[in-house]
Amino acid sequence: MAVVSVGNDLQTPIEVKLRRGDWQVVYPQRSWDVDVSDVGATSVEIRLRENPALKGSCKVTDGSSELWASVDFETFSREAKGRDRAEARELGREGKRREEAQMRTGKMITEAATQKRSEQCWKRVPIFIGPCFALLILSVAIPPGSALGAKVLAILAAVSGWSFISLSVAYGWPRQVYDPDSVWGYYNVSVRFGLRLLGFLSLALLVLITVQHALQGFPRTAAIVWGAPVYYVFIIVAVRVFCPQTTQAAQEHFRKEFQRLREQQREEAQREIGNRTIRFEGKVVCERGRPCVASWPGKYAGAWDSLVSQSRSGQVSAAVVFLPEGTDDYGQCDSIPEAEGLPGTCWCTPLYGEQKPWGCRWFTKWRQNIETAVESGAELEVYYFQNHVGKGKVESFDTAGDDNLHREKVNKKQSDFEDSPEFEQALDAGLGNLSKEPHGDGSSQYSREARRLFLASLSQTEREYLATAEGLGNSQKAEVAWLEKKGYAYWEVDVSTWLPGEGVENYVPASAEPQPKMCSRQEDDSPMSLSTVPLRPFDYNLQAECCVELATVVHVEGPNAV
Known part of the structure; x- marks a missing residue:
């Protein structure tokens, strides 16, 4: 007896x-070992789990008991490695797109929140500074008529003047680079400069009131004016020494309050940005014969962003609506018009069979867009998942809710399945080695394999459904x-027409006359080059599209019927 081992050094699951024998699943970084009686007469078959049509085989020789998926199966190995390379590029593109989109959104939210703080700063700072500074000027301008009046004016000047000086020292002079996330927003630099200037003016006015009172026979008020800092310091030290918990509690209160205000401003900014950028109510171009996107699979986020961008710029006519959380x-x-004769208090019932958290306002706006497009003579387009044109429809609008x-109900079983011993066995076998990075349709190798395992656990009826x-x-x-209920014609289109082309990779041998390859694994230092052949320009007429004319039904019989 000898052991034959097949290792999966690809990034995708294989079956061997x-x-x-029976097909066995081998996940990345795992191997399949089997005992055989006659190594020389053993042949191993292999195929991709995600594409069973891509398969290969290898006859095991006496020196090749260890085989590798990316090396020892000739054509299969080359094509499988090409798929790995293509998938890596797609993941890179999608990851970069998501990162850039997140950065753009984050930047817009930060700018909007900063703008809110700036507006509040512009409104609140003058309200505080204006009356206090006016009080300081009046205290200096009004001549004291008596000793009591001089003391009152000195107290008012000292309180307002030293308050401004304290603000100037605390907020105006620390060396701080421009920070739009500060409490002052975009006016951070201007406010700091203003506080510095205000501090100098306050100090000058305090000197002026001291001189005026001395010349008018009230020199003792200088003790009030210039003794205020001593009083401030004494009070602050006393509070810190004798009431440290009170000081800490006050500081913590102000810190939490500032944090709460910042979070509130950011939430408001996020809502505004969502309404302005993410929210999309469609934009129908009223032009006869103009294609108009009537339905779109939302899981293709990158293509959706492109669609929305081109629609807003007027390049694409779109009736689709997106009102996110x-x-x-x-x-x-929205309630259903009585003329429709449909059950339910709102459109959620015929759409989904029950009330949904996201509501049905989107459907009202979508119907209005569709009517506008039809009245203008547009050609409606329905986009399907990749390679699924014409599939996935429900029997009728009347059954759409129950079907949903x-x-x-069936899909909810997947969460229970992922807690089952069968799924745990798959995890132990290496399911977790699959990538969880999302593709352009939002799926990952891990999620697709988990879905395959779940579907295999269902009954044949549920699986087919x-x-x-x-x-x-x-x-x-x-x-x-x-x-279809309204009798509108539409085009069925594959969403891949909006997805980036991957190109074609061809394996070019190192020499014009390739040498026969052995099945056993061996080191090969010969160079390998990959030539990339660009895709041909997209031909609209060659895509998997078909016009569905619902107003006219043609019935064909005979040998030529399709």
Whole structure:
């Protein structure tokens, strides 16, 4: 007996078996070991789990009991490595796009929050400084008529003057670079300069009132004016020494209050940015024959961003609507007109079968956009998941809600499955080695494999039901059903027409006459080059699209019927 080992050094799961055995799943960084009686007569078959059509085989020789997926299966190995390279590029693009989008959004939120602090600073600072500074000037300008009057004026001048000087020292003079996240917002530099100037003016006015009172026979008021700092210091030291907990509590209170205000400003800014940038109510270009996006699979976030950007600039006509959480209309519902004759108090019932947290206001806006597009003679377009054109529809708009409830009921079983011993076994077998980085459709190798395992655990009926539902998003199913209910024609389009082309990689041997490759693993120092062939320009007529004319039904019989 000998042991044959097949190691998976790819980034994707594979399935391997002996010619007469059963397929075994091998996750990345794991291997499959099997005992064989005759090594020389053993043949190992291999295929990609995500694409079973990509397969290969290798006859084991006496010196090749250890095989590697990326090396020893010739054409399969080369194509599988090419897929790994392509996936790495896609993950890189998607990761960069998400990072840039997050940075742009974060920057806009920060700027909006800073703008709010700036506006509040512009409103509040003059309210505080104006009356106090006016009081200081009046205290200096009014001549003392008596000793009591001189003392009162000196006290008012000392309180207001030294308050400004304290603010100037505390906030105006510390060396601090421009910080828009400060309490002063965009006016940080201006306020600090103003506080410095205010401190100098206050000091000058205190000197002036001291001289005036001395010349008018009230020199003792100088003790009040210039003794105030001593009183301030004495009070501060006394509080810190005898009431340290009170001081700390006050500081903590002000810190928390400032933090609360900043968080509140950021939340308000985030809501405003969401309403201005993320929220999308569609933009229909009223032009006869102009294509108009009527339905879109939301899981393709990158393509969605491109669609929204081009629609806002007038390049693309779009009737689709997106009202995400945090925007004004999120969670809002609209009643169903009696003329529609549909059950439910709002559109959530026919759309989803029950009330949903996000509401159904979006559907009202979407219907209005669709009517505008139809009246202008636009050609409606429904975009499907990649390679799923025409799939995933529900029977009718009347059954869309019940269908959604049934689909949700089946899908909820996945959370229970992921707590099952079967799923734990998959984790022990290396499921966790799969990448969790999201692709352009939001899925990852890990999530797709977990989904495959879940589907395999279902009954055949449930598995087939979910398979037939694949192709359109949940809300899309109701949108398409509504178009068919109204009798509107539309084009069915693959969403890949909006996705970046990957290109083609061809393996070029090191020499014009390639040498036969042995199945055994060996070190090969010969150079390998990869040539990239760009995709041909997109041809709209060659894509998997079909025009669905619902107003006219053509029935064909005979040998030429399709």
